[in-house]
Amino acid sequence: MNNVLPVVESEQRFRSLFDHNPDLVLFQDAAGLILDANPAFLAFMGEDRADVLGRPLTDFLPPALHALFNEKLREACRGHMVQFDVAVPFAGEAPTMLSVTKIPLMVQGTVAGVHVVASDVTEQFASHQTIRDQAHKLNTIFESITDAFFLMDREWRFTYVNSEMERLLNVQREHVIGRDMWEVFPEEKHGAFHRQYQHAFETDQAVHFEAFFAKGQRWLDVKAFPSQEGLSVYFADVTEKVQSQQELYRQHSDLQQFTYIVSHNLRAPLANALGLADLLGSLDKHSADYELTLKHLQASTQQLDAVLRDMNTILSIRDKQGVAAAEPVLLAAAVEQACLSLAEPLAQCGGDVVLDVPAGLHVLGHRAYLHSIFFNLLSNAVKYRAPARALRVGIAATARPDGGVRVAFADNGSGFDLEKAGADVFRLYKRFHSGPAGRGMGLYLVKAHVEAMGGRVEVQSALNEGTQFVLYFP
């Protein structure tokens, strides 16, 4: 007796769920006839219960949808729950979006009927449609702008990538979306891009910068705007612009250097020649001073000629004219040849050169340039040796793991104040010793020749201790 009450209660609970359900709920038999319908359905259709029961559901639907609903009913009758969305154009009204679920009622292994639950999702559908439209519109915008564009979240993950970015950075969106930017571009993890984006995040301010993207060998002009979601980044390839700026800058500094040469180095011997010619006119031709003045005049015109020849040398390195293609040059041979050229002054000063250049080590470049580099370094070492001790020069070369060659050229000479000399060390006609004569051409040529072969040169020096040059060849 005790279990009668719960059964009744249970029955009432389900009845209540049926009657008060805001969704449209009804029960059909396998033929599609409505056996029961809840008040929400009756209200929606504007029908009385009596007018609905025993009639097929399709009576209340536009004819165009009958086939669909019958098909879904048959599917449910085969024992499957069926779910579908459908736009129902009730007469004289805008279509109503219904999300319909048909649930078969199984009694002892056979389908006794089908519950139909339909929710009006017109509004939801409309707002989803708006979102889809907007997403589509955004996509169209991001695709149509000429800039490359991507979005990333605050965990550095790409969330959107346009096709210009795919093209420019040579990536495919399906390979980057959702991935960490620094996993996609690990070589940039400690670079300018990371620093700038980090700054944008931290300050919540937009950043605008130019940086070199090493992997693609391109200069990029980047604008990044932080938001709560992450960062919107626009960028464009400005490699050509940056390169032409650099070229312009180089030409400008060449021009400055040229002006400097004309106003200082060409003018100095010329001014002497002018003065000496003036002096010569007032001297007795048989005096000792006359001879001396004439000798100085000759020397001045020779200096003038030397400056003009220097300028020619410099310009020909710049223009790369008359230079054969780079070829493997045996480093030991080039160094030994330079030592041989300076054998006499080396012997005179009791200098000693210790070579540690592996036999067979090659540098890709030009024989004449390599000779000039070691000749000038060695000639400087002799010229600026420390008077108090015998000159010792060490030249040590090693192959580098990346295929390049590193050459260390160290002397125990008089050295110079590197801090004071600063950027002038390799500048043309800059000199750092007041003693022995030099034009200030040697180190300029060393740097120009190293760079013409794609290398670079570094220098360390301490006054009265010595100087070390380190050359890196590719």
Added chain:
Amino acid sequence: MDTLLIDDDSIGVFLTERLLKREGFAENIISYHSATEALAFLQRARPEELPRVIFLDLNMPVMSGWDFLEALQPQQDQLAGRCHIYILTSSLAHTDSDRTQEFPLVEGLIHKPLDSGQIQAIRAQVMATSGS
């Protein structure tokens, strides 16, 4: 009058010396090939040893003419009125003459080579200031 030449170029020194002598400007000419040595000389010179006129080159290694003038600034009061400094440079750079304004001890800037007209003008200028 006692004259000091500071120029790292030995031909330049030879020429200026001979020209000054030809014009009867000075008999006692001391020349230094480095500004560092000239500075050391001036710093330890007794007042009566100070030269009346200094011809200073600008473009020199280690210590340029400008470095020399800056190093001399602490001594400016002792030198003012006694030493007349003329910059004697072969450079035609316009910026040089602007920069001389920073150094009150500098009386003028002359482009090499010196000629007799300039030498006479300097003599007149030095005599005028020292004579009073």
